[in-house]
Amino acid sequence: MTAKNSYSDIKKTVLARIRDHTWPPGSIIPGEVELSEEFGCARATVNRAMRELAEDGILDRKRKAGTRVNKFPIRHAKFAIPLIRTEITSTGAAYRYTLIDKKSLTAPAWLRARLGLPDNAKTLHLQCLHFADNIPFQFEDRWININAVPSVEHADFTTDGPNEWLIKEVPFTDVEISFSARVADKEIAEYLSLSVGEPVFTTERITWLSGNPITFARFSFGRGYSLKTRF
Amino acid sequence: MTAKNSYSDIKKTVLARIRDHTWPPGSIIPGEVELSEEFGCARATVNRAMRELAEDGILDRKRKAGTRVNKFPIRHAKFAIPLIRTEITSTGAAYRYTLIDKKSLTAPAWLRARLGLPDNAKTLHLQCLHFADNIPFQFEDRWININAVPSVEHADFTTDGPNEWLIKEVPFTDVEISFSARVADKEIAEYLSLSVGEPVFTTERITWLSGNPITFARFSFGRGYSLKTRF
DNA sequence: TATGTTTTTATGTCTATACATATCATCAAG
DNA sequence: CTTGATGATATGTATAGACATAAAAACATA
Incomplete structure (x- = not known):
């Protein structure tokens, strides 16, 4: 019931838990339903947060298998290639x-x-x-x-x-x-x-x-x- | 009523219209509501498609101002930085x-x-x-x-x-x-x-x-x- | 034991609806 | 002519509910 509800707050909270080793590299983290209950928000909101963290290479998600903290986060460096x-x-x-x-x-x-x-x-x-x-x-x-x-x-x-x-x-x-x-x-x-x-x-x-x-x-x-x- | 409804289909359709100059660089494209009617889907679905295209640097979106085709689309190159x-x-x-x-x-x-x-x-x-x-x-x-x-x-x-x-x-x-x-x-x-x-x-x-x-x-x-x- | 088959389950996606918010456009006051 | 208030509006985000799908796990069969 941490009273956070925006997807970006959830991202921050998840990142913080990864950083302080609450959820260490390689570990599985709670499912979307459980997290949505904890954060007091809809599953879709948790889903967006987790999906974006997965796109950033922080998390690794698989259907049925759940969501894990990536052991070796493949950081994606974004370079601006301007004219x-x-x-x-x-x-x-x-x-x-x-x-x-x-x-x-x-x-x-x-x-x-x-x-x-x-x-x-x-x-x-x-x-x-x-x-x-x-x-x-x-x-x-x-x-x-x-x-x-x-x-x-x-x-x-x-x-x-x-x-x-x-x-x-x-x-x-x-x-x-x-x-x-x-x-x-x-x-x-x-x-x-x-x-x-x-x-x-x-x-x-x-x-x-x-x-x-x-x-x-x-x-x-x-x-x-x-x-x-x-x- | 093009009978497409998944967000990735919409992304493809939008990209195709940009490529064939139906929506030329710099032009404004229809709003989310209008597109959701055309594609016969919910606005949230169009929103996700457009949001992702904007993240890719293809589109440029502003509240109230609407969505435009980016004049210089290759804004960002993503590089994986692995171990x-x-x-x-x-x-x-x-x-x-x-x-x-x-x-x-x-x-x-x-x-x-x-x-x-x-x-x-x-x-x-x-x-x-x-x-x-x-x-x-x-x-x-x-x-x-x-x-x-x-x-x-x-x-x-x-x-x-x-x-x-x-x-x-x-x-x-x-x-x-x-x-x-x-x-x-x-x-x-x-x-x-x-x-x-x-x-x-x-x-x-x-x-x-x-x-x-x-x-x-x-x-x-x-x-x-x-x-x-x-x- | 090995190999299919079914069940279960967490994520993936979509819908309909609602409210928030930035900002363009308009108009009024100075 | 500039500044400021006021709507109007397109995107931004959230919600609850539903069904889809991949894959692990359990089960059944040869």
Whole structure:
């Protein structure tokens, strides 16, 4: 009868009990009915609290088996992946964009393999630079599957980056993002004012529309960039 | 009256309408009552569907103002941050852990600044290596605030890593994670079998318990590591 | 003993209803 | 023209009750 009744209060109470080892890792916790009686609220309210804690990886729930405290909570870090324009302007810096190169090419072998494209697949290859206060911030190397997005051939990328165009024009269903540390090659070093061989924080992104690859993009960030999240 | 009624069906339908530009980016979509009539279900069901889409960053909802399609839908990428042991064993590789060094030290200035610790703060400094199939996978450099976790002085880290111990023993409320690309120094190069100067994918983590810093850890990953997510 | 079959049960979802609350829109007063 | 009060309204949350479903547990059969 602890006179708590909102689902977020229940979440807090449950988290507190996990933290103070009232309900230690791996243990089973009371069922929804019992908890709803204790908290003096409806089962649906307890259900929402428990469901959200399970989504956060704190609890592990199974029908009939009950709810347990996860032994090794898989924390889900949420990273904001904003538009590069938003990322730069939100720091107060001025955003500037330049299109370096734009060419229609048959997809190279590595790209065909990566995206599962047929031989002779036509692609549009773009290279762009994004500046923050006129300092090079991000080098973008992008390939677009022309077969999947025919209209891209007539798009003009001189004022807006391809990402902004794609988000507006092309729907997608799946995205894969990866983060890694790479070596700056001559090209990247030049564009980002680095030395060849310096480490470069790199993200790669592939997007599909119902299984059909749309675009592959590699983003190389300037010196000292780091991606942060707090939760 | 599209005869769909489960909340996940509604999510799919809404997503489809966003993709085919029935509801273009930035547009306002019908209210919950109207949609519940269209789908022939209760408002609560529509509410759950819309709430989850909003959590995913697809929709933007405001009381009274209604629900809009987010102009830039990929706002958040979720990464699972598993235990290193889990990460390695889930690939089928064998996990091995070694404690390299363990020392009680007064916190160095950079750490005091980073965590907001007082002068002369006592810390436990640990260096560990995590192997996948006997190949060095991750080098862990960790500092634990002894003041916040006195019992850590008697903990034995020879068989289990400090992360596993901390998760079991010490509750925390806040985490900050950052990703970056760093240069391998002599120490890291040796432990991870790299050359000095090679790029190293690095994550740093700070955890707090209600504002009180618990631990700072820097994880350096072996050559070619990348962090992936798909959604 | 081993293998299906049935029962039981905790979670999963849905409904109908109610009230709370933020905020947009309108209109009035200064 | 600005500021402040007042509705109207869409989302936010809660409730009680119902049925669905997965899976553990108990039972029955070969």
